[in-house]
Amino acid sequence: MKRILITGGAGFIGSHLSEKLLNDGNDIICLDNFFTGSKDNIRHLIGNNRFELVRHDIINEYLAEVDQIYNLACPASPIHYQYNPIKTIKTSVIGIINMLGLAKRCKARILQASTSEVYGDPQIHPQVETYWGNVNPIGIRSCYDEGKRCAETLMMDYHRQNNVDIRIARIFNTYGPRMALNDGRVVSNFIVQALKNEPITVYGTGSQTRAFCYVSDLVDALIKLMESNYDKPVNLGNPDEHTILEFAKLIIELTNSKSEIIFKELPSDDPTQREPNISIAKENLKWEPKIQIKEGLLKTIEYFDRIIHNK
Ligand SMILES: NC(=O)c1ccc[n+]([C@@H]2O[C@H](COP(=O)([O-])OP(=O)(O)OC[C@H]3O[C@@H](n4cnc5c(N)ncnc54)[C@H](O)[C@@H]3O)[C@@H](O)[C@H]2O)c1
Structure with missing residues:
Protein backbone atom coordinates (compact mmCIF):
# COMPACT_ATOMS: atom_id res chain seq x y z
CA MET A 1 0.00 0.00 0.00
CA LYS A 2 1.29 3.43 -0.96
CA ARG A 3 0.15 6.98 -0.16
CA ILE A 4 -0.55 8.50 -3.55
CA LEU A 5 -1.37 12.10 -4.42
CA ILE A 6 -3.28 12.59 -7.67
CA THR A 7 -3.63 16.21 -8.77
CA GLY A 8 -6.52 16.71 -11.17
CA GLY A 9 -7.94 13.54 -9.61
CA ALA A 10 -11.55 14.59 -10.19
CA GLY A 11 -11.00 15.05 -13.93
CA PHE A 12 -11.59 12.61 -16.76
CA ILE A 13 -8.34 10.60 -16.62
CA GLY A 14 -7.67 11.42 -12.94
CA SER A 15 -10.95 9.90 -11.77
CA HIS A 16 -10.24 6.59 -13.55
CA LEU A 17 -6.70 6.59 -12.15
CA SER A 18 -7.97 7.35 -8.61
CA GLU A 19 -10.46 4.50 -8.88
CA LYS A 20 -7.87 1.97 -10.14
CA LEU A 21 -5.21 2.87 -7.58
CA LEU A 22 -7.78 2.83 -4.77
CA ASN A 23 -9.04 -0.60 -5.89
CA ASP A 24 -5.43 -1.80 -5.91
CA GLY A 25 -5.34 -1.09 -2.15
CA ASN A 26 -3.56 2.28 -2.02
CA ASP A 27 -4.30 5.41 0.05
CA ILE A 28 -5.39 8.19 -2.32
CA ILE A 29 -5.36 11.95 -1.88
CA CYS A 30 -7.37 13.33 -4.78
CA LEU A 31 -6.62 17.03 -5.18
CA ASP A 32 -8.59 19.24 -7.55
CA ASN A 33 -9.78 22.82 -7.96
CA PHE A 34 -12.85 21.57 -9.93
CA PHE A 35 -12.19 23.85 -12.88
CA THR A 36 -12.97 21.10 -15.39
CA GLY A 37 -13.25 18.17 -13.01
CA SER A 38 -16.33 17.30 -11.05
CA LYS A 39 -17.37 15.60 -7.82
CA ASP A 40 -19.69 13.45 -9.93
CA ASN A 41 -16.62 11.76 -11.42
CA ILE A 42 -15.42 10.51 -8.02
CA ARG A 43 -18.68 10.47 -6.02
CA HIS A 44 -18.59 6.66 -5.87
CA LEU A 45 -15.17 6.79 -4.16
CA ILE A 46 -16.16 9.26 -1.44
CA GLY A 47 -16.81 7.39 1.79
CA ASN A 48 -13.98 4.91 1.27
CA ASN A 49 -11.63 5.57 4.21
CA ARG A 50 -8.56 5.24 1.96
CA PHE A 51 -9.86 8.05 -0.31
CA GLU A 52 -9.48 11.72 0.60
CA LEU A 53 -10.78 14.58 -1.53
CA VAL A 54 -9.06 17.95 -1.21
CA ARG A 55 -10.19 21.16 -2.93
CA HIS A 56 -6.92 22.89 -3.77
CA ASP A 57 -5.31 24.79 -6.62
CA ILE A 58 -1.79 23.56 -7.45
CA ILE A 59 -0.55 27.05 -8.19
CA ASN A 60 -0.52 27.29 -4.39
CA GLU A 61 1.84 25.18 -2.30
CA TYR A 62 0.47 21.94 -0.88
CA LEU A 63 2.08 19.92 1.90
CA ALA A 64 1.52 16.23 2.59
CA GLU A 65 3.49 13.06 3.26
CA VAL A 66 3.19 10.90 0.16
CA ASP A 67 5.12 8.16 -1.66
CA GLN A 68 4.01 8.99 -5.20
CA ILE A 69 2.56 11.99 -7.04
CA TYR A 70 0.65 11.83 -10.32
CA ASN A 71 0.45 15.42 -11.58
CA LEU A 72 -2.58 15.56 -13.87
CA ALA A 73 -3.97 18.97 -12.90
CA CYS A 74 -4.36 21.09 -16.04
CA PRO A 75 -7.30 21.73 -18.34
CA ALA A 76 -6.80 19.53 -21.38
CA SER A 77 -9.25 20.63 -24.06
CA PRO A 78 -8.64 23.78 -26.13
CA ILE A 79 -11.95 25.36 -25.07
CA HIS A 80 -10.97 25.05 -21.42
CA TYR A 81 -7.27 25.86 -21.62
CA GLN A 82 -7.93 28.89 -23.83
CA TYR A 83 -10.60 30.21 -21.44
CA ASN A 84 -7.89 31.69 -19.21
CA PRO A 85 -4.53 31.10 -20.93
CA ILE A 86 -2.49 32.83 -18.23
CA LYS A 87 -4.02 30.55 -15.61
CA THR A 88 -3.30 27.53 -17.84
CA ILE A 89 0.39 28.27 -18.11
CA LYS A 90 0.57 29.08 -14.38
CA THR A 91 -1.01 25.69 -13.65
CA SER A 92 1.60 23.91 -15.75
CA VAL A 93 4.63 25.89 -14.63
CA ILE A 94 3.98 27.08 -11.06
CA GLY A 95 1.95 23.93 -10.41
CA ILE A 96 4.80 21.58 -11.35
CA ILE A 97 7.30 23.64 -9.34
CA ASN A 98 5.07 23.18 -6.28
CA MET A 99 4.68 19.46 -6.92
CA LEU A 100 8.40 18.95 -7.59
CA GLY A 101 9.16 20.81 -4.33
CA LEU A 102 6.82 18.43 -2.53
CA ALA A 103 8.40 15.40 -4.25
CA LYS A 104 11.86 16.63 -3.29
CA ARG A 105 10.89 17.18 0.38
CA CYS A 106 9.23 13.82 0.91
CA LYS A 107 11.37 11.88 -1.58
CA ALA A 108 8.29 10.89 -3.53
CA ARG A 109 8.38 9.65 -7.10
CA ILE A 110 6.53 12.08 -9.38
CA LEU A 111 4.85 11.44 -12.74
CA GLN A 112 3.98 14.37 -14.98
CA ALA A 113 1.03 14.09 -17.37
CA SER A 114 2.70 15.64 -20.39
CA THR A 115 1.19 15.58 -23.84
CA SER A 116 1.70 14.89 -27.52
CA GLU A 117 1.21 18.66 -27.90
CA VAL A 118 4.90 19.04 -26.98
CA TYR A 119 5.49 17.92 -30.62
CA GLY A 120 3.27 20.77 -31.91
CA ASP A 121 2.44 20.34 -35.60
CA PRO A 122 4.95 17.51 -36.09
CA GLN A 123 7.18 17.27 -39.12
CA ILE A 124 7.98 13.63 -38.56
CA HIS A 125 5.44 10.88 -38.43
CA PRO A 126 4.70 8.91 -36.31
CA GLN A 127 6.21 10.89 -33.45
CA VAL A 128 9.12 9.44 -31.49
CA GLU A 129 10.30 10.70 -28.10
CA THR A 130 13.61 11.97 -29.51
CA TYR A 131 11.76 14.44 -31.79
CA TRP A 132 11.97 17.97 -30.34
CA GLY A 133 8.76 19.21 -31.91
CA ASN A 134 7.48 22.05 -34.06
CA VAL A 135 5.64 24.34 -31.66
CA ASN A 136 4.38 27.87 -32.21
CA PRO A 137 5.47 29.80 -29.08
CA ILE A 138 3.04 32.71 -29.60
CA GLY A 139 -0.18 31.11 -30.83
CA ILE A 140 -3.47 30.48 -29.08
CA ARG A 141 -2.46 26.90 -28.17
CA SER A 142 0.93 27.97 -26.79
CA CYS A 143 -0.31 28.47 -23.21
CA TYR A 144 -0.90 24.72 -23.11
CA ASP A 145 1.88 23.41 -25.37
CA GLU A 146 4.66 25.62 -24.03
CA GLY A 147 3.43 25.21 -20.43
CA LYS A 148 3.73 21.45 -20.80
CA ARG A 149 7.14 21.75 -22.46
CA CYS A 150 8.38 23.96 -19.64
CA ALA A 151 7.00 21.46 -17.10
CA GLU A 152 9.09 18.73 -18.77
CA THR A 153 12.14 20.99 -18.54
CA LEU A 154 11.51 21.52 -14.83
CA MET A 155 11.07 17.78 -14.29
CA MET A 156 14.46 17.10 -15.92
CA ASP A 157 16.17 19.94 -14.01
CA TYR A 158 14.84 18.80 -10.62
CA HIS A 159 16.00 15.32 -11.56
CA ARG A 160 19.52 16.42 -12.55
CA GLN A 161 19.96 19.05 -9.84
CA ASN A 162 18.09 17.52 -6.89
CA ASN A 163 17.87 13.84 -7.76
CA VAL A 164 14.08 13.90 -7.80
CA ASP A 165 12.72 10.58 -9.05
CA ILE A 166 10.71 11.48 -12.17
CA ARG A 167 8.48 9.87 -14.80
CA ILE A 168 7.21 11.75 -17.88
CA ALA A 169 4.15 10.46 -19.74
CA ARG A 170 3.52 12.08 -23.14
CA ILE A 171 -0.16 11.29 -23.41
CA PHE A 172 -1.81 11.20 -26.84
CA ASN A 173 -5.56 11.68 -27.39
CA THR A 174 -7.49 9.65 -24.86
CA TYR A 175 -11.23 9.09 -24.69
CA GLY A 176 -13.82 7.30 -22.61
CA PRO A 177 -16.59 7.77 -20.05
CA ARG A 178 -16.40 10.95 -17.89
CA MET A 179 -15.00 13.15 -20.65
CA ALA A 180 -16.66 16.51 -20.15
CA LEU A 181 -19.76 17.05 -22.25
CA ASN A 182 -19.34 19.75 -24.92
CA ASP A 183 -15.66 20.46 -24.26
CA GLY A 184 -14.97 20.53 -27.96
CA ARG A 185 -12.91 17.36 -28.09
CA ARG A 210 -5.90 11.26 -35.00
CA ALA A 211 -5.29 8.11 -33.01
CA PHE A 212 -7.38 7.63 -29.86
CA CYS A 213 -6.57 5.57 -26.80
CA TYR A 214 -9.26 4.19 -24.51
CA VAL A 215 -8.93 5.47 -20.94
CA SER A 216 -8.46 2.09 -19.19
CA ASP A 217 -5.46 1.35 -21.45
CA LEU A 218 -3.99 4.76 -20.65
CA VAL A 219 -4.47 4.32 -16.90
CA ASP A 220 -2.69 0.93 -17.05
CA ALA A 221 0.18 2.61 -18.90
CA LEU A 222 0.48 5.44 -16.37
CA ILE A 223 0.70 2.97 -13.48
CA LYS A 224 3.22 0.78 -15.34
CA LEU A 225 5.34 3.83 -16.07
CA MET A 226 5.20 4.97 -12.45
CA GLU A 227 6.29 1.51 -11.29
CA SER A 228 9.03 1.16 -13.94
CA ASN A 229 12.63 2.34 -13.81
CA TYR A 230 12.26 4.43 -16.97
CA ASP A 231 12.94 8.11 -16.23
CA LYS A 232 12.81 9.67 -19.70
CA PRO A 233 9.72 10.81 -21.63
CA VAL A 234 7.49 8.01 -22.91
CA ASN A 235 4.74 8.25 -25.53
CA LEU A 236 1.50 6.70 -24.31
CA GLY A 237 -1.33 6.34 -26.78
CA ASN A 238 -2.92 4.10 -29.34
CA PRO A 239 -1.19 4.11 -32.75
CA GLU A 275 0.15 9.26 -34.18
CA PRO A 276 2.40 7.94 -31.43
CA ASN A 277 5.33 5.65 -31.94
CA ILE A 278 5.02 3.52 -28.78
CA SER A 279 8.13 1.33 -29.17
CA ILE A 280 9.65 2.67 -25.94
CA ALA A 281 6.49 1.92 -23.94
CA LYS A 282 6.26 -1.56 -25.48
CA GLU A 283 9.86 -2.37 -24.68
CA ASN A 284 10.27 -0.74 -21.28
CA LEU A 285 6.77 -0.99 -19.79
CA LYS A 286 5.69 -4.17 -21.59
CA TRP A 287 2.53 -2.23 -22.44
CA GLU A 288 0.39 -1.73 -25.49
CA PRO A 289 -3.29 -0.77 -25.82
CA LYS A 290 -5.78 -3.62 -25.78
N1 LIG B 1 -7.33 13.57 -22.31
C1 LIG B 1 -6.33 13.62 -23.18
O1 LIG B 1 -6.51 13.22 -24.33
C2 LIG B 1 -4.97 14.12 -22.76
C3 LIG B 1 -3.94 14.13 -23.71
C4 LIG B 1 -2.70 14.60 -23.34
C5 LIG B 1 -2.46 15.02 -22.05
N2 LIG B 1 -3.45 15.00 -21.15
C6 LIG B 1 -3.16 15.50 -19.78
O2 LIG B 1 -3.70 14.64 -18.81
C7 LIG B 1 -4.18 15.41 -17.70
C8 LIG B 1 -5.62 15.07 -17.41
O3 LIG B 1 -6.41 15.39 -18.55
P1 LIG B 1 -7.97 15.12 -18.64
O4 LIG B 1 -8.28 14.77 -20.03
O5 LIG B 1 -8.37 14.20 -17.56
O6 LIG B 1 -8.53 16.59 -18.42
P2 LIG B 1 -9.56 17.16 -17.34
O7 LIG B 1 -9.75 18.59 -17.67
O8 LIG B 1 -10.76 16.27 -17.26
O9 LIG B 1 -8.76 17.00 -15.99
C9 LIG B 1 -7.92 17.99 -15.45
C10 LIG B 1 -8.24 18.12 -13.98
O10 LIG B 1 -7.35 19.07 -13.39
C11 LIG B 1 -8.10 19.97 -12.60
N3 LIG B 1 -7.34 21.22 -12.54
C12 LIG B 1 -7.13 22.10 -13.55
N4 LIG B 1 -6.37 23.13 -13.12
C13 LIG B 1 -6.09 22.88 -11.81
C14 LIG B 1 -5.36 23.57 -10.82
N5 LIG B 1 -4.75 24.75 -11.10
N6 LIG B 1 -5.29 23.04 -9.58
C15 LIG B 1 -5.91 21.87 -9.29
N7 LIG B 1 -6.64 21.18 -10.19
C16 LIG B 1 -6.71 21.67 -11.44
C17 LIG B 1 -9.43 20.07 -13.27
O11 LIG B 1 -10.46 20.54 -12.44
C18 LIG B 1 -9.66 18.63 -13.72
O12 LIG B 1 -10.26 17.86 -12.72
C19 LIG B 1 -3.94 16.87 -18.05
O13 LIG B 1 -2.75 17.30 -17.45
C20 LIG B 1 -3.80 16.86 -19.56
O14 LIG B 1 -3.00 17.90 -20.01
C21 LIG B 1 -4.72 14.57 -21.47
Whole structure:
Protein backbone atom coordinates (compact mmCIF):
# COMPACT_ATOMS: atom_id res chain seq x y z
CA MET A 1 0.00 0.00 0.00
CA LYS A 2 1.29 3.43 -0.96
CA ARG A 3 0.15 6.98 -0.16
CA ILE A 4 -0.55 8.50 -3.55
CA LEU A 5 -1.37 12.10 -4.42
CA ILE A 6 -3.28 12.59 -7.67
CA THR A 7 -3.63 16.21 -8.77
CA GLY A 8 -6.52 16.71 -11.17
CA GLY A 9 -7.94 13.54 -9.61
CA ALA A 10 -11.55 14.59 -10.19
CA GLY A 11 -11.00 15.05 -13.93
CA PHE A 12 -11.59 12.61 -16.76
CA ILE A 13 -8.34 10.60 -16.62
CA GLY A 14 -7.67 11.42 -12.94
CA SER A 15 -10.95 9.90 -11.77
CA HIS A 16 -10.24 6.59 -13.55
CA LEU A 17 -6.70 6.59 -12.15
CA SER A 18 -7.97 7.35 -8.61
CA GLU A 19 -10.46 4.50 -8.88
CA LYS A 20 -7.87 1.97 -10.14
CA LEU A 21 -5.21 2.87 -7.58
CA LEU A 22 -7.78 2.83 -4.77
CA ASN A 23 -9.04 -0.60 -5.89
CA ASP A 24 -5.43 -1.80 -5.91
CA GLY A 25 -5.34 -1.09 -2.15
CA ASN A 26 -3.56 2.28 -2.02
CA ASP A 27 -4.30 5.41 0.05
CA ILE A 28 -5.39 8.19 -2.32
CA ILE A 29 -5.36 11.95 -1.88
CA CYS A 30 -7.37 13.33 -4.78
CA LEU A 31 -6.62 17.03 -5.18
CA ASP A 32 -8.59 19.24 -7.55
CA ASN A 33 -9.78 22.82 -7.96
CA PHE A 34 -12.85 21.57 -9.93
CA PHE A 35 -12.19 23.85 -12.88
CA THR A 36 -12.97 21.10 -15.39
CA GLY A 37 -13.25 18.17 -13.01
CA SER A 38 -16.33 17.30 -11.05
CA LYS A 39 -17.37 15.60 -7.82
CA ASP A 40 -19.69 13.45 -9.93
CA ASN A 41 -16.62 11.76 -11.42
CA ILE A 42 -15.42 10.51 -8.02
CA ARG A 43 -18.68 10.47 -6.02
CA HIS A 44 -18.59 6.66 -5.87
CA LEU A 45 -15.17 6.79 -4.16
CA ILE A 46 -16.16 9.26 -1.44
CA GLY A 47 -16.81 7.39 1.79
CA ASN A 48 -13.98 4.91 1.27
CA ASN A 49 -11.63 5.57 4.21
CA ARG A 50 -8.56 5.24 1.96
CA PHE A 51 -9.86 8.05 -0.31
CA GLU A 52 -9.48 11.72 0.60
CA LEU A 53 -10.78 14.58 -1.53
CA VAL A 54 -9.06 17.95 -1.21
CA ARG A 55 -10.19 21.16 -2.93
CA HIS A 56 -6.92 22.89 -3.77
CA ASP A 57 -5.31 24.79 -6.62
CA ILE A 58 -1.79 23.56 -7.45
CA ILE A 59 -0.55 27.05 -8.19
CA ASN A 60 -0.52 27.29 -4.39
CA GLU A 61 1.84 25.18 -2.30
CA TYR A 62 0.47 21.94 -0.88
CA LEU A 63 2.08 19.92 1.90
CA ALA A 64 1.52 16.23 2.59
CA GLU A 65 3.49 13.06 3.26
CA VAL A 66 3.19 10.90 0.16
CA ASP A 67 5.12 8.16 -1.66
CA GLN A 68 4.01 8.99 -5.20
CA ILE A 69 2.56 11.99 -7.04
CA TYR A 70 0.65 11.83 -10.32
CA ASN A 71 0.45 15.42 -11.58
CA LEU A 72 -2.58 15.56 -13.87
CA ALA A 73 -3.97 18.97 -12.90
CA CYS A 74 -4.36 21.09 -16.04
CA PRO A 75 -7.30 21.73 -18.34
CA ALA A 76 -6.80 19.53 -21.38
CA SER A 77 -9.25 20.63 -24.06
CA PRO A 78 -8.64 23.78 -26.13
CA ILE A 79 -11.95 25.36 -25.07
CA HIS A 80 -10.97 25.05 -21.42
CA TYR A 81 -7.27 25.86 -21.62
CA GLN A 82 -7.93 28.89 -23.83
CA TYR A 83 -10.60 30.21 -21.44
CA ASN A 84 -7.89 31.69 -19.21
CA PRO A 85 -4.53 31.10 -20.93
CA ILE A 86 -2.49 32.83 -18.23
CA LYS A 87 -4.02 30.55 -15.61
CA THR A 88 -3.30 27.53 -17.84
CA ILE A 89 0.39 28.27 -18.11
CA LYS A 90 0.57 29.08 -14.38
CA THR A 91 -1.01 25.69 -13.65
CA SER A 92 1.60 23.91 -15.75
CA VAL A 93 4.63 25.89 -14.63
CA ILE A 94 3.98 27.08 -11.06
CA GLY A 95 1.95 23.93 -10.41
CA ILE A 96 4.80 21.58 -11.35
CA ILE A 97 7.30 23.64 -9.34
CA ASN A 98 5.07 23.18 -6.28
CA MET A 99 4.68 19.46 -6.92
CA LEU A 100 8.40 18.95 -7.59
CA GLY A 101 9.16 20.81 -4.33
CA LEU A 102 6.82 18.43 -2.53
CA ALA A 103 8.40 15.40 -4.25
CA LYS A 104 11.86 16.63 -3.29
CA ARG A 105 10.89 17.18 0.38
CA CYS A 106 9.23 13.82 0.91
CA LYS A 107 11.37 11.88 -1.58
CA ALA A 108 8.29 10.89 -3.53
CA ARG A 109 8.38 9.65 -7.10
CA ILE A 110 6.53 12.08 -9.38
CA LEU A 111 4.85 11.44 -12.74
CA GLN A 112 3.98 14.37 -14.98
CA ALA A 113 1.03 14.09 -17.37
CA SER A 114 2.70 15.64 -20.39
CA THR A 115 1.19 15.58 -23.84
CA SER A 116 1.70 14.89 -27.52
CA GLU A 117 1.21 18.66 -27.90
CA VAL A 118 4.90 19.04 -26.98
CA TYR A 119 5.49 17.92 -30.62
CA GLY A 120 3.27 20.77 -31.91
CA ASP A 121 2.44 20.34 -35.60
CA PRO A 122 4.95 17.51 -36.09
CA GLN A 123 7.18 17.27 -39.12
CA ILE A 124 7.98 13.63 -38.56
CA HIS A 125 5.44 10.88 -38.43
CA PRO A 126 4.70 8.91 -36.31
CA GLN A 127 6.21 10.89 -33.45
CA VAL A 128 9.12 9.44 -31.49
CA GLU A 129 10.30 10.70 -28.10
CA THR A 130 13.61 11.97 -29.51
CA TYR A 131 11.76 14.44 -31.79
CA TRP A 132 11.97 17.97 -30.34
CA GLY A 133 8.76 19.21 -31.91
CA ASN A 134 7.48 22.05 -34.06
CA VAL A 135 5.64 24.34 -31.66
CA ASN A 136 4.38 27.87 -32.21
CA PRO A 137 5.47 29.80 -29.08
CA ILE A 138 3.04 32.71 -29.60
CA GLY A 139 -0.18 31.11 -30.83
CA ILE A 140 -3.47 30.48 -29.08
CA ARG A 141 -2.46 26.90 -28.17
CA SER A 142 0.93 27.97 -26.79
CA CYS A 143 -0.31 28.47 -23.21
CA TYR A 144 -0.90 24.72 -23.11
CA ASP A 145 1.88 23.41 -25.37
CA GLU A 146 4.66 25.62 -24.03
CA GLY A 147 3.43 25.21 -20.43
CA LYS A 148 3.73 21.45 -20.80
CA ARG A 149 7.14 21.75 -22.46
CA CYS A 150 8.38 23.96 -19.64
CA ALA A 151 7.00 21.46 -17.10
CA GLU A 152 9.09 18.73 -18.77
CA THR A 153 12.14 20.99 -18.54
CA LEU A 154 11.51 21.52 -14.83
CA MET A 155 11.07 17.78 -14.29
CA MET A 156 14.46 17.10 -15.92
CA ASP A 157 16.17 19.94 -14.01
CA TYR A 158 14.84 18.80 -10.62
CA HIS A 159 16.00 15.32 -11.56
CA ARG A 160 19.52 16.42 -12.55
CA GLN A 161 19.96 19.05 -9.84
CA ASN A 162 18.09 17.52 -6.89
CA ASN A 163 17.87 13.84 -7.76
CA VAL A 164 14.08 13.90 -7.80
CA ASP A 165 12.72 10.58 -9.05
CA ILE A 166 10.71 11.48 -12.17
CA ARG A 167 8.48 9.87 -14.80
CA ILE A 168 7.21 11.75 -17.88
CA ALA A 169 4.15 10.46 -19.74
CA ARG A 170 3.52 12.08 -23.14
CA ILE A 171 -0.16 11.29 -23.41
CA PHE A 172 -1.81 11.20 -26.84
CA ASN A 173 -5.56 11.68 -27.39
CA THR A 174 -7.49 9.65 -24.86
CA TYR A 175 -11.23 9.09 -24.69
CA GLY A 176 -13.82 7.30 -22.61
CA PRO A 177 -16.59 7.77 -20.05
CA ARG A 178 -16.40 10.95 -17.89
CA MET A 179 -15.00 13.15 -20.65
CA ALA A 180 -16.66 16.51 -20.15
CA LEU A 181 -19.76 17.05 -22.25
CA ASN A 182 -19.34 19.75 -24.92
CA ASP A 183 -15.66 20.46 -24.26
CA GLY A 184 -14.97 20.53 -27.96
CA ARG A 185 -12.91 17.36 -28.09
CA VAL A 186 -13.49 15.27 -31.21
CA VAL A 187 -14.84 12.09 -29.65
CA SER A 188 -17.20 13.70 -27.12
CA ASN A 189 -18.37 16.29 -29.68
CA PHE A 190 -19.19 13.70 -32.33
CA ILE A 191 -20.90 11.31 -29.90
CA VAL A 192 -23.06 14.02 -28.32
CA GLN A 193 -24.04 15.42 -31.74
CA ALA A 194 -24.80 11.93 -33.05
CA LEU A 195 -26.90 10.99 -30.01
CA LYS A 196 -28.91 14.18 -30.42
CA ASN A 197 -29.22 13.62 -34.21
CA GLU A 198 -27.63 17.05 -34.69
CA PRO A 199 -25.20 17.79 -37.56
CA ILE A 200 -21.68 16.49 -36.88
CA THR A 201 -19.14 19.30 -37.26
CA VAL A 202 -15.90 18.34 -38.94
CA TYR A 203 -13.25 21.06 -39.01
CA GLY A 204 -11.33 21.38 -42.27
CA THR A 205 -11.79 18.59 -44.81
CA GLY A 206 -11.68 15.87 -42.16
CA SER A 207 -8.55 14.39 -43.75
CA GLN A 208 -6.44 15.28 -40.68
CA THR A 209 -5.68 12.15 -38.68
CA ARG A 210 -5.90 11.26 -35.00
CA ALA A 211 -5.29 8.11 -33.01
CA PHE A 212 -7.38 7.63 -29.86
CA CYS A 213 -6.57 5.57 -26.80
CA TYR A 214 -9.26 4.19 -24.51
CA VAL A 215 -8.93 5.47 -20.94
CA SER A 216 -8.46 2.09 -19.19
CA ASP A 217 -5.46 1.35 -21.45
CA LEU A 218 -3.99 4.76 -20.65
CA VAL A 219 -4.47 4.32 -16.90
CA ASP A 220 -2.69 0.93 -17.05
CA ALA A 221 0.18 2.61 -18.90
CA LEU A 222 0.48 5.44 -16.37
CA ILE A 223 0.70 2.97 -13.48
CA LYS A 224 3.22 0.78 -15.34
CA LEU A 225 5.34 3.83 -16.07
CA MET A 226 5.20 4.97 -12.45
CA GLU A 227 6.29 1.51 -11.29
CA SER A 228 9.03 1.16 -13.94
CA ASN A 229 12.63 2.34 -13.81
CA TYR A 230 12.26 4.43 -16.97
CA ASP A 231 12.94 8.11 -16.23
CA LYS A 232 12.81 9.67 -19.70
CA PRO A 233 9.72 10.81 -21.63
CA VAL A 234 7.49 8.01 -22.91
CA ASN A 235 4.74 8.25 -25.53
CA LEU A 236 1.50 6.70 -24.31
CA GLY A 237 -1.33 6.34 -26.78
CA ASN A 238 -2.92 4.10 -29.34
CA PRO A 239 -1.19 4.11 -32.75
CA ASP A 240 -4.39 3.03 -34.54
CA GLU A 241 -4.70 6.12 -36.78
CA HIS A 242 -7.87 7.26 -38.59
CA THR A 243 -9.00 10.38 -40.39
CA ILE A 244 -11.46 12.60 -38.54
CA LEU A 245 -14.00 11.88 -41.27
CA GLU A 246 -13.67 8.13 -40.65
CA PHE A 247 -14.36 8.73 -36.93
CA ALA A 248 -17.44 10.78 -37.74
CA LYS A 249 -18.83 8.03 -39.99
CA LEU A 250 -18.05 5.28 -37.46
CA ILE A 251 -19.79 7.18 -34.65
CA ILE A 252 -22.86 7.76 -36.82
CA GLU A 253 -22.94 4.02 -37.54
CA LEU A 254 -22.47 2.95 -33.88
CA THR A 255 -25.12 5.34 -32.56
CA ASN A 256 -27.58 4.59 -35.37
CA SER A 257 -27.80 8.33 -35.81
CA LYS A 258 -29.59 10.40 -38.43
CA SER A 259 -26.93 13.13 -38.18
CA GLU A 260 -25.39 14.56 -41.33
CA ILE A 261 -21.76 15.71 -41.51
CA ILE A 262 -21.04 19.43 -41.97
CA PHE A 263 -17.65 21.07 -42.52
CA LYS A 264 -16.28 24.19 -40.78
CA GLU A 265 -13.03 26.15 -40.98
CA LEU A 266 -10.02 24.55 -39.30
CA PRO A 267 -8.87 26.42 -36.13
CA SER A 268 -5.32 27.83 -36.22
CA ASP A 269 -2.36 25.59 -35.29
CA ASP A 270 -4.53 22.48 -35.47
CA PRO A 271 -2.06 19.63 -36.10
CA THR A 272 -2.65 17.76 -39.36
CA GLN A 273 -1.33 14.41 -38.20
CA ARG A 274 -0.94 12.81 -34.82
CA GLU A 275 0.15 9.26 -34.18
CA PRO A 276 2.40 7.94 -31.43
CA ASN A 277 5.33 5.65 -31.94
CA ILE A 278 5.02 3.52 -28.78
CA SER A 279 8.13 1.33 -29.17
CA ILE A 280 9.65 2.67 -25.94
CA ALA A 281 6.49 1.92 -23.94
CA LYS A 282 6.26 -1.56 -25.48
CA GLU A 283 9.86 -2.37 -24.68
CA ASN A 284 10.27 -0.74 -21.28
CA LEU A 285 6.77 -0.99 -19.79
CA LYS A 286 5.69 -4.17 -21.59
CA TRP A 287 2.53 -2.23 -22.44
CA GLU A 288 0.39 -1.73 -25.49
CA PRO A 289 -3.29 -0.77 -25.82
CA LYS A 290 -5.78 -3.62 -25.78
CA ILE A 291 -9.14 -1.94 -26.41
CA GLN A 292 -10.15 -1.70 -30.07
CA ILE A 293 -11.75 1.53 -31.28
CA LYS A 294 -15.26 0.09 -31.74
CA GLU A 295 -15.31 -1.45 -28.25
CA GLY A 296 -14.09 1.78 -26.61
CA LEU A 297 -16.51 3.94 -28.58
CA LEU A 298 -19.46 1.73 -27.61
CA LYS A 299 -18.59 2.10 -23.89
CA THR A 300 -18.24 5.85 -24.31
CA ILE A 301 -21.50 6.12 -26.26
CA GLU A 302 -23.29 4.21 -23.48
CA TYR A 303 -21.96 6.73 -20.92
CA PHE A 304 -22.99 9.82 -22.90
CA ASP A 305 -26.36 8.28 -23.65
CA ARG A 306 -26.94 7.89 -19.89
CA ILE A 307 -25.81 11.46 -19.15
CA ILE A 308 -27.74 13.12 -21.97
CA HIS A 309 -30.95 11.20 -21.43
CA ASN A 310 -30.73 11.10 -17.59
CA LYS A 311 -30.92 7.30 -17.58
N1 LIG B 1 -7.33 13.57 -22.31
C1 LIG B 1 -6.33 13.62 -23.18
O1 LIG B 1 -6.51 13.22 -24.33
C2 LIG B 1 -4.97 14.12 -22.76
C3 LIG B 1 -3.94 14.13 -23.71
C4 LIG B 1 -2.70 14.60 -23.34
C5 LIG B 1 -2.46 15.02 -22.05
N2 LIG B 1 -3.45 15.00 -21.15
C6 LIG B 1 -3.16 15.50 -19.78
O2 LIG B 1 -3.70 14.64 -18.81
C7 LIG B 1 -4.18 15.41 -17.70
C8 LIG B 1 -5.62 15.07 -17.41
O3 LIG B 1 -6.41 15.39 -18.55
P1 LIG B 1 -7.97 15.12 -18.64
O4 LIG B 1 -8.28 14.77 -20.03
O5 LIG B 1 -8.37 14.20 -17.56
O6 LIG B 1 -8.53 16.59 -18.42
P2 LIG B 1 -9.56 17.16 -17.34
O7 LIG B 1 -9.75 18.59 -17.67
O8 LIG B 1 -10.76 16.27 -17.26
O9 LIG B 1 -8.76 17.00 -15.99
C9 LIG B 1 -7.92 17.99 -15.45
C10 LIG B 1 -8.24 18.12 -13.98
O10 LIG B 1 -7.35 19.07 -13.39
C11 LIG B 1 -8.10 19.97 -12.60
N3 LIG B 1 -7.34 21.22 -12.54
C12 LIG B 1 -7.13 22.10 -13.55
N4 LIG B 1 -6.37 23.13 -13.12
C13 LIG B 1 -6.09 22.88 -11.81
C14 LIG B 1 -5.36 23.57 -10.82
N5 LIG B 1 -4.75 24.75 -11.10
N6 LIG B 1 -5.29 23.04 -9.58
C15 LIG B 1 -5.91 21.87 -9.29
N7 LIG B 1 -6.64 21.18 -10.19
C16 LIG B 1 -6.71 21.67 -11.44
C17 LIG B 1 -9.43 20.07 -13.27
O11 LIG B 1 -10.46 20.54 -12.44
C18 LIG B 1 -9.66 18.63 -13.72
O12 LIG B 1 -10.26 17.86 -12.72
C19 LIG B 1 -3.94 16.87 -18.05
O13 LIG B 1 -2.75 17.30 -17.45
C20 LIG B 1 -3.80 16.86 -19.56
O14 LIG B 1 -3.00 17.90 -20.01
C21 LIG B 1 -4.72 14.57 -21.47
